[in-house]
Amino acid sequence: MSSILSLLVLSGLFGLGAPLAAAVNVSVPLSLPGNSQPLSPTLVSFSIEQDRWPEWVGIDTRNDFTHDALLRLASFTGVPPKIRVGADSEDHTFWSPTMAVSEAEFSPPSTIIPYPEATKVTVGDKYYTLSHWLPRGTHMTWGVNLGADNATNAVNMAKAIVRAFKSTVVKASGVVLDYIEVGNEADLFSRNGLRPSNWTVEEYVPDWIAIAGAAADAAGIRGKHGPVSLQGAAFAQQQFTPRAIYDLGILDSKPGKAVSIISQHQYSAAFCNGGDFPLTSFMSKAHVRGNLSLFIPDIEATHARGLPYILGETNSIACHGAPGVSNTAGAALWAIDYTLQAATLSIAEVFYHEGIGYKYNFLQPVALNRSIVDGSALDTPLPPHIQPIFYGAMAVNALIGRSGHARVVELDVGDDNVAGYAAYEDGRLVRAVFVNLHAWLASSTGARPSVHIDLGVGLGAGAVEDAFWRGGGKARAKRLVVGHADDTEGLTWAGQSYEKSGDVSPTGRMVDEEVVLSKGLDLRSTEAVLLLF
Structure with missing residues (x-):
């Protein structure tokens, strides 16, 4: 005993x-x-909005603030956080052979969304080679556009990603590509205009098989045991679930056999149209457990198929966070409980979503000219800095330690x-x-x-x-x-x-x-x- x-x-x-x-x-x-x-050394990892990725890591020179912040977290566990680049702008990205790095088109800022995502991103090969600016030993997931329903573009993106990680500069950096993710939150395509309003999960599966199959072939992915494989699902809510696509046979398809990890996304609420979110309600054990326990059936179904399960995108409140909640010290304490509660449910890693100027960012990697709270112009640019929730990540990593097991x-x-x-x-x-x-x-x-x-x-x-x-x-x-x-x-x-x-x-x-x-x-x-x- x-x-x-x-x-x-x-x-x-x-x-x-x-x-x-x-x-x-x-x-x-x-x-x-x-x-x-298990307490993975990369339990706290990050999802980066694809549109402003170059600013996060640097173009001709490294973004030292991002690099230093990631190394600070690595100092507790010995391993840098994993990085996924994708999210909403993943399905608005197009590769071009004539683009030097990237160009993005944005909606106007608003008081609710001071730093909106891009409506279109055009990228070239160098865009992906910027991965070499991350800390040595970083493992990455890169997103490919499913929303456009354009197999040629998906193939071009997949080829460009693989070329980048075979390049001398990325290989020398020690940054590693683990997964390609084809499509972000496809269960929302019927709402955001990327598919008809009556689009169903039964239609998603063959659609994904066609696009992901072409992208996987172009990337030289032959199965789930290679150096690079596919990350599956990446659904936003519960309209589509891993259980549903398993039952529809997605894992029996050729690209499905190359899926070696399953991702779902979760936010505790949404600020897309504004609203009042009391911090006192957000800082709640019951709230945390209620938001995570609904994934238990999908976690169990995924593990039954021998696949690990992650929250591939998450944070406090969707649409970049709510003021007075996501950017506060209370969020740091919430993150400790939320992250560790996820680990006890056998969620291998938790990828906190980040952008430029988002209220829920762990770090703001570049100087900001607009307020993250209401979009108003700042008299003096706000330099790169960490936000309170970063302390929560340090506390979690301190609990994990450096043993690796x-x-x-x-x-x-x-x-x-x-x-x-x-x-x-x-x-x-x-x-x-x-x-x-x-x-x-x-x-x-x-x-x-x-x-x-x-x-x-x-x-x-x-x-x-x-x-x-x-x-x-x-x-x-x-x-x-x-x-x-x-x-x-x-x-x-x-x-x-x-x-x-x-x-x-x-x-x-x-x-x-x-x-x-x-x-x-x-x-x-x-x-x-x-x-x-």
């Missing part, structure tokens, strides 16, 4: 005048539980606002993270609520562990400190800020707290803490 470390969590006041919540016991197995799931379980925390996860290496507990999602706002009054996490002993641990915990055993703690959930800056991780430097390097003195396990620790509302045992 594995020994159990029992944590006594005393919930604080959640709201002025609220009664003290009852104590809850949280059992943390000291050895690896049977329901653990960590595993995770969710801890049963009987508190509506507090989530907890434990990480294991070589069968032993090594780290744990607790997130207090109760939103402490700039408008909040009274004393800031706090939860006491009492690392109690003698509640089921073995004799050796019991002696350790009672005998002054200690752990280190790194804290994600936030002023208010609706702040857009001013966060610190382990006492350091990553917002005040041009290269995403830390400023300030590192603070590692010493935690006497028998005394426990406090976790304030809108805060997270990582324990290292």
Whole structure:
């Protein structure tokens, strides 16, 4: 029988005048539980909107800010995030032999969408070779246009992608192509004019087989075990599902046999027409679990066919995020819970979508001349910078660590606002993270609520562990400190800020707290803490 470390969590006041919540016991197995799931070093990865890809990585010179930000995340796990280039503009991209890099046509900015996606992108071969500006060891997925229903264009794009990764400059960079994705969110084609309004999943399957088959042949993809294969599905909602296309025989087709991974997309809400999205509702354990659990049948069906499953595009709120939610410190805490909850459901990787000027970006890679909130002109351009949610990615990567084989379980925390996860290496507990999602706002009054996490002993641990915990055993703690959930800056991780430097390097003195396990620790509302045992 594995020994159990029992944590006594005393919930604080959640709201002025609220009664003290009852104590809850949280059992943390000291050895690896049977329901653990892998923690991929690239669990936090990124999907980049295809239209302004050159600005993200640089054209004639590298975008050092992007490079530095990706390396900062890699410093925690030893591996840079994976990068998928595609999304909405994937199905508006056309290859041209005369285009030097790319040209894009955009709709006018609006107060709701200050930085719209392109309505048309024309690219040349150099557009794809810009991949070499990413950190060494980056693995990539490239999108190919299905929306145009033009096999010739899909073939040209696939050939250009493969040529780029066979070029001397990309091969020397150590950046690797894993997948080609044919079509982004095809279940929305009937709404966005790319297919008739009555287009069905039964029509999608032969359509995809025809275009993806031509693209795969052009790219030299012969099956799912080669160096490059196909990424399947990439659906937006539940109109089309992996289960439906499996039942329609897509995996039995020639290109279907080259599909080696399945992707779906998810957002918690949509800001396409504006609206009011309360941050307090967004920062919710129940909300996170409800948004992810609906994918469980597709995850299980995908694994039954021997394929890994990812969220190939996701973020807080669709249509580039909602102001006062996606660009706030609260989003950093949401991202910790959302990402790790996905991992416990056997979602291998979570690709957070990014663009230029999007409210939900982890980083803004170029200077901005318009406000991301309402599109108004800025008196002074805003330089490249990270946004609060970037801190959430650092906290997740710190939990994952550098071993390459960590595993995770969710801890049963009987508190509506507090989530907890434990990480294991070589069968032993090594780290744990607790997130207090109760939103402490700039408008909040009274004393800031706090939860006491009492690392109690003698509640089921073995004799050796019991002696350790009672005998002054200690752990280190790194804290994600936030002023208010609706702040857009001013966060610190382990006492350091990553917002005040041009290269995403830390400023300030590192603070590692010493935690006497028998005394426990406090976790304030809108805060997270990582324990290292």
